Amino acid sequence: MSTVINNIGLLVTNDPSVGTGSLGQIHNAAVVISGDRIVWVGSSADAPAADHQSDMAGACVIPGFVDSHSHPIFAGDRSDEFDARMNGQKYQAGGILRTVQRTREASIGFLDAVMTGILHEMARSGTTTVEAKTGYGLDVETEVKLARVASSHTDEVTFLGAHVVAPECQPDEYVHLVCGDMLQAVRPYVRWIDAFCETGAFDADQTLEILRAGKDAGLGLRLHAAQLGPSQVIPRACELGLAAVDHCTFLSDEDIDALKATGTVATLLPAAEFSTKQPYPDARRLLDAGVTVALATDCNPGTAFTSSMPFCLAIAVREMDMTPEQALWSATAGGAAALRRDDVGVVTPGARADLVSLAAPSWLHLMYRPGVPLVHRVWQGGRLLKLDQPRLRLDN
Numbered sequence: 001m002s003t004v005i006n007n008i009g010l011l012v013t014n015d016p017s018v019g020t021g022s023l024g025q026i027h028n029a030a031v032v033i034s035g036d037r038i039v040w041v042g043s044s045a046d047a048p049a050a051d052h053q054s055d056m057a058g059a060c061v062i063p064g065f066v067d068s069h070s071h072p073i074f075a076g077d078r079s080d081e082f083d084a085r086m087n088g089q090k091y092q093a094g095g096i097l098r099t100v101q102r103t104r105e106a107s108i109g110f111l112d113a114v115m116t117g118i119l120h121e122m123a124r125s126g127t128t129t130v131e132a133k134t135g136y137g138l139d140v141e142t143e144v145k146l147a148r149v150a151s152s153h154t155d156e157v158t159f160l161g162a163h164v165v166a167p168e169c170q171p172d173e174y175v176h177l178v179c180g181d182m183l184q185a186v187r188p189y190v191r192w193i194d195a196f197c198e199t200g201a202f203d204a205d206q207t208l209e210i211l212r213a214g215k216d217a218g219l220g221l222r223l224h225a226a227q228l229g230p231s232q233v234i235p236r237a238c239e240l241g242l243a244a245v246d247h248c249t250f251l252s253d254e255d256i257d258a259l260k261a262t263g264t265v266a267t268l269l270p271a272a273e274f275s276t277k278q279p280y281p282d283a284r285r286l287l288d289a290g291v292t293v294a295l296a297t298d299c300n301p302g303t304a305f306t307s308s309m310p311f312c313l314a315i316a317v318r319e320m321d322m323t324p325e326q327a328l329w330s331a332t333a334g335g336a337a338a339l340r341r342d343d344v345g346v347v348t349p350g351a352r353a354d355l356v357s358l359a360a361p362s363w364l365h366l367m368y369r370p371g372v373p374l375v376h377r378v379w380q381g382g383r384l385l386k387l388d389q390p391r392l393r394l395d396n
Contacts, residue, residue, distance in 0.1 A: 064128025066335030076102030135160030
């Protein structure tokens with residue numbers, strides 16, 4: 001069964017070979033999808049016949065957003081921490097354990113309902129590919145529970161047992177657990193392993209031990225680093241074959257050289273700085289150095305509780321010296337690069353049919369009109385989603 005999406009006023013493909021500029025833009029365009037794949041892209045006047053058609057009436061269409069860093073499985077509310085920060089309290093990495101306590105108490109059905117609600121919010125904002133982390137369990141039973149829930153919704157599941165040290169463990173004891181029994185138990189459900197290398201979490205040597213264990217288990221590697229201060233781990237971690245380093249607020253020249261030399265993506269998470277009042281990362285410095293940059297929400301209950309990629313785009317352009325073109329690319333093709341995917345974040349034949357139509361003539365309106373719900377229709381894997389809004393519950 002095929003569908004032609006025609007009369008697209010402006011189409012972003014992220015393929016400069018088929019359109020103009022770095023975003024590969026085509027005016028008066030059409031896209032043909034069959035099953036879950038894109039099979040044709042070009043001028044609306046040249047579109048082949050299809051079983052069905054969907055008329056965009058001149059609207060803009062972009063690739064679905066790729067959110068390559070999120071924490072959408074948890075229980076409990078931490079809005080009081082946000083209130084405290086807005087009243088002058090400095091952000092520290094201690095609130096995670098509050099979420100851990102509530103998450104350990106929650107049923108798998110409740111956790112699934114929370115993730116379902118957040119994913120629906122993301123879809124309403126145009127996100128069609130989501131990376132989801134564990135990390136609010138910190139014991140074998142709960143980490144497995146989180147991994148099972150996540151894997152029922154996305155293929156991009158990351159084991160983040162190394163979020164912080166479990167309260168009942170000593171640091172070395174906990175690292176041994178993460179690298180051993182916990183990793184073995186979650187392995188059937190996850191694609192990636194991640195670690196939070198920061199004061200109050202894990203030091204460089206512990207982080208490298210955890211990443212090496214994940215690599216030995218056949219997992220791809222990700223890293224939280226340089227969020228709260230300079231890090232000593234990034235060059236050594238990049239040598240292990242990292243897909244991405246996330247946060248990247250306090251980077252040295254050596255860090256940037258390592259990212260560039262190894263092709264590691266720098267994933268920037270501006271909603272975290274918005275919520276914590278930390279400095280924003282210097283995207284211009286990374287881009288000028290030739291580092292691939294991704295944008296993601298960091299959706300989590302403590303420091304970046306937003307599911308909106310358009311919100312992150314607006315911050316990136318206003319506060320991080322990214323051009324609108326760079327921000328849109330980083331939130332689509334850049335996110336795909338951070339997940340080592342070439343079938344999402346683009347509108348090209350063979351790619352997954354993830355498309356977003358906007359109630360606007362140009363994608364610039366995503367940043368030009370911040371906070372306005374401009375997403376009109378969303379196709380995920382060729383399926384037109386229903387974008388009604390369910391209530392998101394945070395308490396059992």
